[in-house]
Amino acid sequence: MTLSPRKLFAVFLLLTFVLKCEDLFAEKKFAFGKNCQLAYYSMMSLKLEEGKKYLAQERKENPDNLMPDFIENYSDFFLLTINENSDELSKLEGNKEKRLNALSGGSEESPWYLYTQAEVNLQWALVHLKFEQYYTAFFEIKKAYNQLTTNEEKFPNFTANKKSLGLVHALIGAVPDSYKWAASFLGFSGTIEQGMNELNDVLEHGKQTPYLFTRETKYIYAYLQMMIMSNPKESWNIVTQNDFPDYRKDLLACYMRGHMAIKNGLNDVAIETFSSAPVNSEYMPFHYIDYMLGMCRMNRLDSDANVPLEKFIKEFKGRNYLKDAYQKLAWYWLLQQNETKYNYYLAFCKTVGTELTDSDKQAKAEAENGIEPNIFLLKVRLTQDGGYYDKALSMLSGKSSDDFLSMKDKIEFTYRAGRIFQEKKDLTKALQYFQWTIDRGEKYPYYFAANAALQSALIYEEQKNNKKAAEYFHKCIAMKNVDYKNSLDSKAKAGLERVEKK
Structure with missing residues (x-):
């Protein structure tokens, strides 16, 4: 049977309609x-x-x-x-x-x-x-x-549920006690321990069989170990495992490795890591790595520490760590005994960026209070931040708090000594210097006393003296209006949750 052109056209339209409907109602997967x-x-x-x-x-x-x-x-x-x-x-x-x-x-x-x-x-x-x-x-x-x-x-x-729920439960658990009622009222529940256990379940699953989200879970777990659990060594163990991505070929892995190296006092490793960052057209821009590289070079007192910091403030169009970067540039020029440039860069701390991070808040506070850092203690601080503890200790040798005129410098001296002895594993001396710092500094807005209390608590926790640990975690939280308050409180809160369960 021969179809007329009109009927052929009608059949064509019908087939087209059917095919379109099949496409429209095809099952999404x-x-x-x-x-x-x-x-x-x-x-x-x-x-x-x-x-x-x-x-x-x-x-x-x-x-x-x-x-x-x-x-x-x-x-x-x-x-x-x-x-x-x-x-x-x-x-x-x-x-x-x-x-x-x-x-x-x-x-x-x-x-x-x-x-x-x-x-x-x-x-x-x-x-x-x-x-x-x-x-x-x-x-x-x-x-x-x-x-x-x-x-x-x-x-x-x-299994993927546990990756995301683990993060959410840990963050809910880290909410300060004063806001716990609000989280509960709004229907949120979870603890740090619960969240960390869920993430660990995902990692254990990944050890048994190749799992798509293992890498992402490692990033989350490592970050929480560092930021909430105050366990940077565990974070470093994670990012140095054999199956961790090559930081020279993976920009996010480079950031993670460098960041964890900093938190473990491995400043030279961090510099090598960030200097090896795969920065080319294959990858998205990651200006924060310039900032961190500049910070590390400051810690080593490198003569070119200003270069990556200047690159960061020139190219970064974001909001955070700009005040801190300008403060570090101001410190760089102060160490070069150039007060004009110190004041020039410090002035930007009042106007650029935001105050969301503790370090940006502290940078603005320095710019507003007009108190210039003691150059000697600044060098000790940077050296200590870089993990060069022997060098920092030798710098303090023969000094005492009586060698400094201002109360801020006296408090900082005992705090720096305590932190160095802590890293050197001379915990008796560390606790002694921390106590002096607390006694002298708990009524001042500087972070020295609050962090001395936090570090004392961590030492007591490690020594299984949970009663003393809880006492000093509470001391840390009780100190109001101090620099880095948010960070210190979250770590102390996590510590309390740990020791109160033991």
Whole structure:
């Protein structure tokens, strides 16, 4: 039978309609295939453009796969949290709802359905916290928390849940006691111990079988060990394991390794690490590494320590650590006995950047109070911060607090001595100098006495004297209006939670 041209055209339209309907109603899926895995690993190395190319290929080959929408969010997350650029935030913020809408089109019977949406919400919450958009961030964290909790109930064997819940539970547990009631009232629950155990479960799972999120979990676990658990050695153990990414070929791994080296007093290792950073067009810009390299060179009293710091303040368009970078440049010129340049750079601490971090707050405070650091004690501080303890101790040899005129310098002297003896494992002398620091300095706004109390508590905790440890953790928290208050309180709070359970 021969069809007329009109009927042929009608059949063609019908077939086209059917094919379009099949495409429209095709089942959306969550598949972490080869392209998606490569894209994810590229994102985690901060090769964002390379990751996007893998995602484009996946969308071309598997247009019904929703996983690219989830993985692509990592690009925005890293770009915004590292660069802190408000213009980029305005440009990229609309991507959140687009991705959530796409991911909500997947099957509710998949463990990825709620997990991917929770991750997008959680990542954007951390972005909005960085930009001081606390109201938005709260609702995103609440949404992510509820989604993860529900997903854990539905799919208790879905390991990825523990990666994200571990982070959230640990952060909830670190909330200061004065705000605990609010967290509970708003439906949040969790402890530091619970969160760390969940993250450890993921790492143990990764030891038994290759697991996609092992690397990301290691980053989270290492960071929490350092920032909340006050256990930098464990953080260093993690980033120096054989299966940790090569820091010379992975920019995020480079940052993690260098940062943990600093916290472990391995200043030369940190300088070597940051100097080996893979900085080229394959990777996104990471100006914070210039800042950290400059800080490390300051600790070593290098003659060119100003170079990476100047590069940072010139190229970084973000918000945090600018005041601190200007303060360190001011210190650099003070050590060169150039007071004109010291005052020039210190003046910027009043006007540039924000005061979200403790170090930026302290930098502004120095600029406003007009108290110039004692050059001798400044050199001791930098040397000690770099982990050059023998050199720092030799600098203090033959000195006493009576050699200094101001009360601030007298308090700082005993504090510096205590910290050096602590690192040298002469704990009896360390505790003695810390007690002198507390007795003399607890009524002053300097951080010396508060941190002396914290470090004393950590020593007592290590010695299994939990009653004394708790006493000094409380002393630390009780000191008000001191520099680095947020950081000190969070560490003391975590310490109290540990010793009160023993």
